[in-house]
Amino acid sequence: xxxxNDYGIVLNNYNFSESDKILNIYTKENGLVRxxxxxxxxxxxxxxxxxxxxxxxxxxxxxxxxxDIVSECEQMNAFxxxxxxxxxxxxxxxxxxxxxxxxxxxxxxxxxxYDLLYTGxxxxxxxxxxxxxxxxFLIEFLSIHGFCPQFETCVSCSQEILKSHSPxxxxxxxxVLGGLLCxxxxxxxxxxxxxxxxxxxxxxxxxxxxxSTITHRENIRKALDLLKEHINARAKNEIKTFELVFSL
Numbered sequence: 001x002x003x004x005n006d007y008g009i010v011l012n013n014y015n016f017s018e019s020d021k022i023l024n025i026y027t028k029e030n031g032l033v034r035x036x037x038x039x040x041x042x043x044x045x046x047x048x049x050x051x052x053x054x055x056x057x058x059x060x061x062x063x064x065x066x067x068d069i070v071s072e073c074e075q076m077n078a079f080x081x082x083x084x085x086x087x088x089x090x091x092x093x094x095x096x097x098x099x100x101x102x103x104x105x106x107x108x109x110x111x112x113x114y115d116l117l118y119t120g121x122x123x124x125x126x127x128x129x130x131x132x133x134x135x136x137f138l139i140e141f142l143s144i145h146g147f148c149p150q151f152e153t154c155v156s157c158s159q160e161i162l163k164s165h166s167p168x169x170x171x172x173x174x175x176v177l178g179g180l181l182c183x184x185x186x187x188x189x190x191x192x193x194x195x196x197x198x199x200x201x202x203x204x205x206x207x208x209x210x211x212s213t214i215t216h217r218e219n220i221r222k223a224l225d226l227l228k229e230h231i232n233a234r235a236k237n238e239i240k241t242f243e244l245v246f247s248l
Contacts, residue, residue, distance in 0.1 A: 150179025
């Protein structure tokens, strides 16, 4: 039976038969791997605690007909600080669900996505603002996939969007098309985005947001809501954890 090894992070798992689990694992070299972990639910299993959601491990896989099989795994990181903080844990689950909803086997960007997810979960344990950090993570994740929202030109006709410094200015945005619209394309389905929220979305990665924008919780929630609609329009499945995030 062919075998292979890879670093991976468990995105989620499901009970299977009396003692097994099926794991969805995002791996560094092979992208999404669906594998069965046999006997993991037994009290004395060698995999006990190593097949849980968030676990990062060096996995040894055996190729199977329908599902690969986890033959061994060496735990590298359990991101234990996330589990001690409900807010950070919820954002961590959001990261995993978003990655899972875009993941494919053998995708070419797997190295970048794995590194982003691992680094993202590490930083999420210590950052001052999990909310702001999650915006940065989601935008970078979308950029890797080529789905980043378009803020510089009209997503419909490519006309340049002229920006204003006034915080009261709003811009029409289409989550279906994935970007801002010019005044000539307003017949399309759209919502309006404030200048402050737009500034937050375009500068959060470099942490150049003004203090007033950062501390305005409503702007952060509006930015996350825009990303929720943008992501749900492109993901394989609706991202349900966004609702948990908004309930915090």
